Amino acid sequence: MNGYDWLLDQLERRQARFRLMDHVPEGRTDLASVLRRHSLAQAAKCLIVRVATGRRSRRYVLAVVPGDRKVDLGVLRDMYAGREASFATRDVAERLAGSVSGSVMPFARHPELELVADPELLVHDEIFFNAARLDRSVALATEDYVAMALPRIHPITQLSVDRLPIAPSLTAPRMTG
DSSP states (O other), X not given: OOHHHHHHXXXXXXXXXXXXXXXXXXXXXXXXXXXXXXOGGGBEEEEEEEEEOSSSOEEEEEEEEETTEEEOHHHHHHHTTOSEEEEOXXXXXXXHHTSOTTOOOSOOOSTTEEEEEOTTXXXXXXXXXXXXXXXXXXXXXXXXXXXXXXXXXXOOEEEOGXXXXXXXXXXXXXXXX
């Protein structure tokens, strides 16, 4: 069963509160959010991270973060007692997700994936994500998402550069002569 059919089956079987949205194919979170007409903070950005835990051992994490945030690889590295963390290669990510890059769902279907969701995403009543397709998205009640996906909930983000608070301006010391 492909990812899209699996998702619909799960949503209907669990009687989740959701809506489907068709749009032009788009996998970039910021542009998909515009097409879906919601705030970037409500977008479930799904990234597959490789955490090196030893010389030849690794774990893969499906990190689900708000669309207006960046995943903090150092936090994930430390959570899994790793030596380093980096984004999985595209082919590995697509194999583990079961869908093309840009359409990864916030559900860990592959046994090698561990699911971690940032709590900042879960403050919204509804989250949005591509439904294992670039041309169809889902708006899902956050409460239903958490009940279905059972993610580990942990702060794993840092603010994006364009959202950092502006530091108060400093006045140059006055020179007296």
